[in-house]
Amino acid sequence: MPIDKHDRASHFPKIEAKYGQPMKYWFEVMKDLTDKKYPEQIAYLKEEHGFSQAHANALVMYSRGSKSSRRFDDFAGFLEKHDAVKQKTVKKIFRVIQKEYPKLELVIAWNQPMLKSGKDYVFGVSVLKNHILIAPFNAKVLISMKKELDTYKVNKKTVQVPVDWKVEEKLLLKMILLNLKSLKK
16 A cells, blocks of 8 residues: 555654654653644754654644645645635636646645646645735746736746736746746757
């Protein structure tokens, strides 16, 4: 049976091997830290026991009752937690892209909706409180589209758009086209 990479317990064999104690020991350590905040628990494991961030996070989150890092099973599940305005904008973004590029696969990765071409991520969206981030997964795309993006806040790898964005179809489709072309090189 394959290991579910989202299952926090999948880290346990490596934690036992790397840090030399059975999980029973680590659960006892966590009991002593129950009154601490998340960052303090992480810092303690890293500083006192040499844990990596990933292993510390897996143990802390598991001990806090979060058995899986997966928050959503599908696109609809992702949308559920957002208000109607954000849902409408995100749906439109993906509808525009998938109409032109129907072979792109819509997946949930890093708890965000993403489009993939084969094994490569081509586009992603992250919804925040006051804006939405769109990401073509290629900083060169953002650089080459600097002129078209001059009215937006552009970060290293993302573009910030309003939650009620009047989706600019040509802009999105150019992002995807440039990204797909770069993958073929």
